Amino acid sequence: MSERTPPHTDSIAVPDDAALAAAAADEAADRAIDQHVRAAQPEHGARNTRVIWLLLAATFTVFLNETIMSVAIPELVDDLGVTLSAAQWLTTAFMLTMAVVIPITGFLLQRFPTRPIFGTAMGLFSAGTLLAALAPGFEVLLGARIIQATGTAIMMPLLMTTLMTLVAPSDRGRFMGRVSIVMSVAPAIGPAISGLILNTLGWRYMFWLVLPLAVGMLVIGLRRVENVGETRVFPIDLFSVVLSAFGFGGLVYGLSLVGEVVSARSTGQPVAMWIALAVGAVGILAFILRQLLLQHRDRALLDLRTFRSRNFAVSIALMAVMMAALFGTIILLPIYLQDVLGLEPLATGLLVLPGGLIMGLLGPTVGRLYDRVGPTPLLVPASIGVSAVLWSLTLVTDSTPPWMILVAHVVLSTALAFMFTPLFTTALGSVEPHLYSHGAAIVGTLQQVAGAAGTALFITVMTATAAAAESGGTAAIAAQAAGVRSAFLVGALVSLLAIVGATLVRRPADMVQGAAPGH
Numbered sequence: 001m002s003e004r005t006p007p008h009t010d011s012i013a014v015p016d017d018a019a020l021a022a023a024a025a026d027e028a029a030d031r032a033i034d035q036h037v038r039a040a041q042p043e044h045g046a047r048n049t050r051v052i053w054l055l056l057a058a059t060f061t062v063f064l065n066e067t068i069m070s071v072a073i074p075e076l077v078d079d080l081g082v083t084l085s086a087a088q089w090l091t092t093a094f095m096l097t098m099a100v101v102i103p104i105t106g107f108l109l110q111r112f113p114t115r116p117i118f119g120t121a122m123g124l125f126s127a128g129t130l131l132a133a134l135a136p137g138f139e140v141l142l143g144a145r146i147i148q149a150t151g152t153a154i155m156m157p158l159l160m161t162t163l164m165t166l167v168a169p170s171d172r173g174r175f176m177g178r179v180s181i182v183m184s185v186a187p188a189i190g191p192a193i194s195g196l197i198l199n200t201l202g203w204r205y206m207f208w209l210v211l212p213l214a215v216g217m218l219v220i221g222l223r224r225v226e227n228v229g230e231t232r233v234f235p236i237d238l239f240s241v242v243l244s245a246f247g248f249g250g251l252v253y254g255l256s257l258v259g260e261v262v263s264a265r266s267t268g269q270p271v272a273m274w275i276a277l278a279v280g281a282v283g284i285l286a287f288i289l290r291q292l293l294l295q296h297r298d299r300a301l302l303d304l305r306t307f308r309s310r311n312f313a314v315s316i317a318l319m320a321v322m323m324a325a326l327f328g329t330i331i332l333l334p335i336y337l338q339d340v341l342g343l344e345p346l347a348t349g350l351l352v353l354p355g356g357l358i359m360g361l362l363g364p365t366v367g368r369l370y371d372r373v374g375p376t377p378l379l380v381p382a383s384i385g386v387s388a389v390l391w392s393l394t395l396v397t398d399s400t401p402p403w404m405i406l407v408a409h410v411v412l413s414t415a416l417a418f419m420f421t422p423l424f425t426t427a428l429g430s431v432e433p434h435l436y437s438h439g440a441a442i443v444g445t446l447q448q449v450a451g452a453a454g455t456a457l458f459i460t461v462m463t464a465t466a467a468a469a470e471s472g473g474t475a476a477i478a479a480q481a482a483g484v485r486s487a488f489l490v491g492a493l494v495s496l497l498a499i500v501g502a503t504l505v506r507r508p509a510d511m512v513q514g515a516a517p518g519h
Contacts, residue, residue, distance in 0.1 A: 051225055052166065055118070055159040056178055058217040062125050062152040063186035065210050066094070068194035072203045079203065080138045087138075090145050092256055095448065097149035099252040102444040103244045103287075105157040106302045107236055109437035117158055118225050122218040125151030129214050133207035153444070156183075160440035164428050169508065170371055176425040177367025180417065185360030195349060240290050240301035247283025250276045252448055258456035302445075303438040306431045311506050312439065315427035318379075318501040320446055322419050324454030325386060325491050325498075329393075331455045332462065333409065336484045340398050340477055341405075351406050355413030362417040367425070374507035375422040383502040385415030387495035393488040398481045422505075429508035454491075462487040 073087045080087075108117060128147030135141035159179065167175045197205050254276030287302075294300040307313045333352060337343045343351070369378060389412040396405070424443065431439045466483030470476055 051114075052159075052163055052175060052178075054217070054221050054225055055155070055162055056182055058118070058122055058221060059155045059159050059179075060182045060186050061210065061213045061217055062121075062148075062155050063182055064190050064193070064213075065125075065129070065148060066152060066186075066190065068190040068197075068206050068210070072194055072198060072206065075198055075203050076138075076141075080141070082138045089142060092253070093142055094145050094149040094152075095256065095452065096249050096253055097146050098153045099248040099445065099448040099452075100245045101150050101153035102157065102448065103248060103302045103441055104241060105154055105444070106300075106438035106441035108154065109158060109161050109440070110232060111236070114158070114162060115222065115225050117154065118221050119218065121151045121154035121158065122214060122221060123151070124148070125155075126211065126214040126218055129207050129211045133204050133211060135204075157437065157440040157444050160424070160428060160443065161437040164436040164440070165433070169429060172425050172429060173367040173370030173421065174364060175367065177363035177365065177370075177421050179424065180363025180366070180421050181360040183360070183420070185357055189353070189356070235299070237290070237294055237299060237301055240287065240294065243283050243287040243290055244301065245283075246279055247285075247287045248280070248445060248449065250278075250283055251280030252452045254278075254280055255449075255452040255456040258460050300438075302441055303435055306435050306439045306442060309430040311430035311508060312427050314501060314504045315423050315430065316442065316446060318383075318498055318505065319420070319423045319427065319443070320450040320453075321494060321498045321501070322386070322416060322423070323447055323450035324457065325390065325495060326416055326454070327451035328454035328458030328487070328491055329390075329409075329412065332458045332484060332487055333405065335462070336396065336481070337402065337405065340396075340481050340484065341400070341402060343402065347402075351402060352409055354406070355409040358410060359413040359417045359420075362414065363421055366418050366421045370422050370425055375426045375505045376503070376507070378418050378422045379502035379505055380499070382415045382418035383495070383498045386412060386419065387492060387499055389415065390488055390492035390495050394485050394492055396481060396484060396488070398477045426505055426508055457490060458487040461490050 073090070076090070077083070077087050125148050128144045128149075128151065131147065132141055132144035135144055159182075163175050163179070164172070193209070194206050197203075197209065254273050257273040257276065288304065291300045291302055291304050295303050295305055307316075330352075334348050337348045337351060366378065389408050392408055427443060428436060428439045462480075462483035464483075465486035466479045469479035469482045474482065
């Protein structure tokens with residue numbers, strides 16, 4: 001009789017008490033870690049939302065200040081005893097400072113943490129605002145505006161870079177729509193607020209009103225804004241800073257002189273204009289070559305590798321066309337409404353106010369649509385709408401009813417609202433995460449340059465056409481209306497390029513894949 005073989009038990013593990021206890025401990029540890037992660041996620045999300053809202057509020061404050069000076073120039077001329085040409089420098093110097101500082105923000109946002117950058121920006125803005133309110137004369141007021149502009153120039157790239165870093169691709173349109181509120185509503189209500197203040201108080205109260213808002217944002221931000229993203233230590237290239245200042249500053253200054261040269265036809269101004277434009281062109285070319293050399297060592301002041309993304313390049317080009325159209329229209333409509341139709345400044349401000357408010361308030365809605373359908377279904381009809389309005393404005397005369405201009409401006413603002421949020425979001429979403437700060441700086445720089453170019457283009461065409469018509473015997477008001485029509489005709493022709501460009505913009509790859517944002 002054969003011996004029975006005992007059952008084979010190697011493949012069946014029979015845990016003892018120690019093994020069971022260890023497994024239970026591991027399972028409990030896993031559950032604790034999972035609970036900790038789930039608990040931390042809402043806290044992390046709440047922190048991100050808090051940081052973004054604080055930056056939005058601070059940026060709204062500095063943008064509100066940017067346009068309040070526009071209607072105060074005549075009072076400053078009387079109160080400070082300066083010429084109108086000198087007083088205009090309060091706006092020109094602000095714009096020039098923005099053009100010089102914004103290209104540097106790409107480096108600053110990679111080199112320094114979020115909180116110190118925020119504190120520096122709002123600290124400069126607050127100090128400039130206080131100095132402006134106390135300014136004993138024009139020179140001090142001009143210096144205060146430059147200090148304000150330095151802080152303002154940092155805020156928008158900081159906001160956009162932080163938003164791109166913290167917000168998932170699927171939600172960026174919604175958050176970028178809130179940025180549109182800042183960019184549109186604050187400048188739109190600025191002139192109305194300053195007009196109200198000037199009618200009841202003095203020009204200094206424009207700054208006394210903004211100061212507590214700025215200081216409040218500074219104090220809250222230093223307590224609540226947390227550092228996000230990663231920084232890296234590398235030296236700033238001072239030669240690039242100099243080239244940037246001469247290049248972008250010279251170009252914007254030269255463009256700002258174009259209208260004066262065409263209207264005045266003086267001997268001195270054309271020389272200054274051409275010198276500034278030449279210095280700007282050479283400076284920008286040298287700046288680009290310098291950045292191409294430095295970016296191989298990751299030391300570029302403004303990294304141009306963002307343009308390796310075709311989507312970024314197309315979006316930026318389309319944004320430039322839209323910015324030129326927007327700023328050209330902003331400067332041309334008040335001239336037409338006051339000089340041709342004879343409206344008072346207050347009536348003019350109230351007529352263009354609804355468009356600015358609509359453009360900003362539509363931002364969140366457009367952002368949600370962008371997250372759902374992407375850029376192309378929004379950009380193509382919006383670009384057609386912009387072009388249609390500009391073509392309609394080529395028909396204005398010295399007897400066009402003001403309500404028709406109101407309707408045209410509201411439709412134009414609505415169409416631009418459907419352009420800007422998708423373009424901002426698509427452009428920045430198309431670059432690599434470590435280039436977000438440089439992409440934001442390029443967008444900010446483009447706003448200044450395209451705005452100055454659009455203003456110069458519209459004013460030049462209007463002034464030259466009006467002068468030619470008047471010299472041919474046309475009455476002054478009719479000649480001015482002819483100039484306005486010609487300027488809008490040029491804008492309408494350029495807008496046709498925007499329709500083509502809108503068909504080329506694509507949904508960013510990370511939005512398609514649903515990837516998380518880079519940190």
